[in-house]
Amino acid sequence: MDNSTPTFRGCVLPDGQSFDAQPEQSLLDSITQGGIYWPSSCRSGTCRTCMGQLLEGQVRYEMEWPGLSAEEKQEGWILPCVARPLCDVVLKDPLCD
Numbered sequence: 001m002d003n004s005t006p007t008f009r010g011c012v013l014p015d016g017q018s019f020d021a022q023p024e025q026s027l028l029d030s031i032t033q034g035g036i037y038w039p040s041s042c043r044s045g046t047c048r049t050c051m052g053q054l055l056e057g058q059v060r061y062e063m064e065w066p067g068l069s070a071e072e073k074q075e076g077w078i079l080p081c082v083a084r085p086l087c088d089v090v091l092k093d094p095l096c097d
């Protein structure tokens with residue numbers, strides 16, 4: 001029986017770059033390990049440098065993250081440095097508007 005944790009697929013639009021989204025590490029780590037540039041600074045959920053929009057999928061946080069307002073969360077904004085994927089995810093490249 002295979003007890004290994006499943007790895008989800010991550011994708012960054014509009015370029016469609018893909019990466020392995022590990023459930024047990026931050027999305028930011030998975031993105032950068034996939035060779036994709038993503039802005040970051042504090043890596044602890046406070047500076048908002050890494051803030052990006054989740055277009056598809058779901059993430060979880062270790063705590064209710066203070067770096068995002070309830071409205072921002074509703075609009076799909078996440079902090080990848082402290083977010084972990086719950087399924088396959090699609091993100092919007094923060095450098096493309």
Ligand code: FES
Nearest residue numbers: 041043048050081
């Ligand atoms: S890098 Fe600072 S909030 Fe994510």
